[in-house]
Amino acid sequence: MQADKTTLSDLSIFHSEEEQSVFHHLNFTTTFGGKEWLRYMLAHPYSDLKKIQETQQLIKLIIDKSNQWPPIITNGTIMVVEKFYETAVEEIPQHPNAFSSAFYKTINGHDFSLIKYSVTHFVDFAIGLNQLISLFGTNDLPPLLQQMIDRITKLTSNPVVQTMMQWNKQNQLSTQNILSFAQFLKRNYKQQALELVEIYSKLDAYYSMAMACKKFKFSFPTIDKSTSPYVRAKNLYHILLQQPVSYNIQLDQQQNFLFLTGANMAGKSTFIKAIGVSVYLAHVGMGVPAESLELSLFDGLLSNIQVEDNITRGESYFFNEVQRIKKTIDKINDGRNWLILIDELFKGTNVQDAMKCSTTVIEGLRKMKNALFILSTHLYEIGENLRQYPNIKFYFFETRIDEGQLVFSYHLKEGISNDRLGYLILKREGVVDLLEGL
Numbered sequence: 199m200q201a202d203k204t205t206l207s208d209l210s211i212f213h214s215e216e217e218q219s220v221f222h223h224l225n226f227t228t229t230f231g232g233k234e235w236l237r238y239m240l241a242h243p244y245s246d247l248k249k250i251q252e253t254q255q256l257i258k259l260i261i262d263k264s265n266q267w268p269p270i271i272t273n274g275t276i277m278v279v280e281k282f283y284e285t286a287v288e289e290i291p292q293h294p295n296a297f298s299s300a301f302y303k304t305i306n307g308h309d310f311s312l313i314k315y316s317v318t319h320f321v322d323f324a325i326g327l328n329q330l331i332s333l334f335g336t337n338d339l340p341p342l343l344q345q346m347i348d349r350i351t352k353l354t355s356n357p358v359v360q361t362m363m364q365w366n367k368q369n370q371l372s373t374q375n376i377l378s379f380a381q382f383l384k385r386n387y388k389q390q391a392l393e394l395v396e397i398y399s400k401l402d403a404y405y406s407m408a409m410a411c412k413k414f415k416f417s418f419p420t421i422d423k424s425t426s427p428y429v430r431a432k433n434l435y436h437i438l439l440q441q442p443v444s445y446n447i448q449l450d451q452q453q454n455f456l457f458l459t460g461a462n463m464a465g466k467s468t469f470i471k472a473i474g475v476s477v478y479l480a481h482v483g484m485g486v487p488a489e490s491l492e493l494s495l496f497d498g499l500l501s502n503i504q505v506e507d508n509i510t511r512g513e514s515y516f517f518n519e520v521q522r523i524k525k526t527i528d529k530i531n532d533g534r535n536w537l538i539l540i541d542e543l544f545k546g547t548n549v550q551d552a553m554k555c556s557t558t559v560i561e562g563l564r565k566m567k568n569a570l571f572i573l574s575t576h577l578y579e580i581g582e583n584l585r586q587y588p589n590i591k592f593y594f595f596e597t598r599i600d601e602g603q604l605v606f607s608y609h610l611k612e613g614i615s616n617d618r619l620g621y622l623i624l625k626r627e628g629v630v631d632l633l634e635g636l
Contacts, residue, residue, distance in 0.1 A: 199243040199481040200498035200529075204522070208503035208539070209474045210438065211240060220437055220475060224484075226409035229273045231395065232402025239403055243481035247423045247495050253404075253483025254418050255340035260408035266333055267405060271326035275319045276395055282316040283388050290384060294377040303373050310373075313380045318371065320383060320391070324362035327354055327394065330401070343404075346397050353390045358382045407484050416485025419476075424494040426451040427535040427570050429477065434488035436472035437479075443608040444488075445469060449572075453591050455564045457581060458574040459615040460595030465608040466574040467503065469595070470539050473572060474501060477537055497534035500526050503541040516546030523559060536569040543575055553577050557584070564589055581614040 206212055213219035221240055227233045244250045260267075287309040291298040303310045327350055334347050354363060362379065365371075371379075383391065410416070414437075428450040435442035443465070449456060460466050476486040478499060502522045523543075530536040543559065544552040557580050563571055564587055584590050594615035598605050624630055 199245050199478075199496050200500075201243060201478065202500065204504075205474075205499055205501045206241070208501040209471055209478060211475070211478065212237075218438075220479075223438060224406065224410040226406040226413075227402045228271075228405075229276045229399055229402050231276060231399025232406060235400045235403035236406050239407075240482060243478060244483065245481075245495070245497060247421060249342075250421055250481060250483045250495075252340045252342050254485075256343045256404055257408045257411060257484065258418065259334075259340065259343065260405055261412050263333055264405075264408060264412060268326040268329035268333075270322050270329070271398060275322050275326075276398070278316055278319040279323055279391060279395060282320070282383070283392065285312065285316075287313060287384075290377055290381040292381060294374050294381065296374055299372075299374040299377050302377060310376075314371075314376050317376050317379045317383070320379070321362045321365050321367075321371070323394070323398075324354065324359055325365065325367070327398070328363035346401060350394065350397055353394055356387070356390075359387070407482075411485035414487065417488055417490055418485045419480040419488075419491035419493060421480060421493055421495055424535075427454070427494045427496065427537070427568065428492075429473070429494075429537070429570060430490075430492040431473070431476065431488050432490045434472060434476055434486070434491060436468050437475050437487045439468070442472075442487075445472065445610050447473065447610070449570045449591070451567050453589050454567060454570050455560070455587075455590040456570075456572045457560070457584060457590050457592050457614075458572060458594065459576070459578050459581060459592075460574070461597040461604075461606075461615065461617040462576070463604075464595035464597050464606050464615075464617075466595060467541050468608075469610065470501075470503065470541050470572055470574060474499060474537070474539050494535055496537050498529065498536045499539075500529060500536065501539040501541075502526065502543070503539065516544065519544055519546055527563075530566060530569050533568050538563070538569055538571045540571070540573040543573060545576075549577070553580050556580055560584060560590075561587075578614055578616055 209220070210218060211220045213222075216222045221237060224240070225233060225236060227236055244253070288302075288306040290313070291302060294302070331347060331351055334343060339347060354360065358379065430448045432446050433444035434447065435444040447456075458466055458469070472487075476488055476491060477493060477496065479486050480491060480493060481496065502519070526538060530538065544555045547555070556575060556577055560573065560580075561584075563569075581592060585592070592612065592614050593610050594613055596607055596609065596611055596615070597617050598607075
């Protein structure tokens with residue numbers, strides 16, 4: 199599924215302050231390599247339904263087996279294995295015996311200490327890989343996982359590695375054992391070892407996805423390769439909120455445009471991002487923050503949420519809004535399924551101009567039956583004119599005033615908001631009093 203950098207930023211899939219990102223929220227990896235694989239997977243949602251379903255199967259299986267996941271492989275273990283191949287040591291005897299091993303240890307004490315430390319960690323790595331083979335060896339595995347387990351099995355079939363995999367950790371490695379293993383690893387096993395590290399890093403990323411789904415009680419969406427786009431969500435919420443309010447929403451080809459209104463801070467942006475993030479994660483193959491989510495396979499997801507001006511290029515906010523809309527129309531005019539998210543259209547111009555521009559854009563976009571649109575606006579006045587179009591749905595977030603204070607329910611309701619609360623917010627925050635006191 200296509201999603202450009204602007205969309206990834208708008209949805210906070212990634213964020214310059216990592217702790218504010220969806221990526222950070224889902225990161226349960228235990229290795230640096232796993233973290234980078236998770237980053238890659240989240241940056242590359244699938245357009246292939248089969249791959250999405252295989253990923254779902256893989257994650258579900260890891261959830262079922264999560265209590266048996268081998269804890270012996272740590273980030274430190276992986277780092278030591280990789281570092282071992284970057285570090286020069288005195289030549290190790292080709293066939294170490296008791297005498298040559300003792301001599302090497304005595305003459306090259308510092309190198310031997312490093313070798314012992316590295317080999318011990320490699321034995322831990324081998325034992326952990328063997329535990330993974332045992333954990334998944336008797337299952338009818340999803341193809342993605344089967345390929346990785348088969349590759350681990352082949353790469354560890356060497357008798358020396360098999361000895362490491364079966365090593366009883368209660369037994370201390372002798373000096374001769376250490377140098378024999380080290381000599382083999384250095385001379386004959388570098389490429390295989392690094393490939394195993396890469397495979398485990400990828401498994402670590404899938405494990406992270408599984409742990410996120412398990413911890414946050416995500417449900418796995420049902421995705422259909424339909425020629426007509428649709429989304430049906432029950433109790434869907436925003437992944438980054440600690441106390442979220444959930445939403446029910448349905449859009450399809452007959453009603454493919456959601457016109458959303460409400461006061462500032464009422465929840466419009468959060469709602470739009472909640473839908474976008476869940477649809478995005480569904481195409482990664484993950485579970486989603488919802489009781490249930492049914493959707494068509496989308497070819498692309500585009501957002502228009504946090505448009506900025508560009509001082510260096512002399513481009514105004516409004517100009518960039520127009521360019522983003524133009525780019526959106528160019529992209530989605532291809533007959534494929536798209537989800538388009540637009541928050542507060544045309545904020546960068548005067549009200550009369552914004553109303554005319556917004557109406558023109560909405561009346562044009564609503565004709566495109568291959569896409570679903572969610573558009574929020576503070577221009578409530580244009581809503582009544584749009585009621586003539588049966589494919590536009592109208593929802594709003596209600597705000598009430600209780601003893602002079604704004605109360606936001608964050609619940610989605612049918613209709614068009616008529617809240618006019620700008621002055622009240624200005625007064626509540628003390629700005630009016632400050633101005634009057636000048």
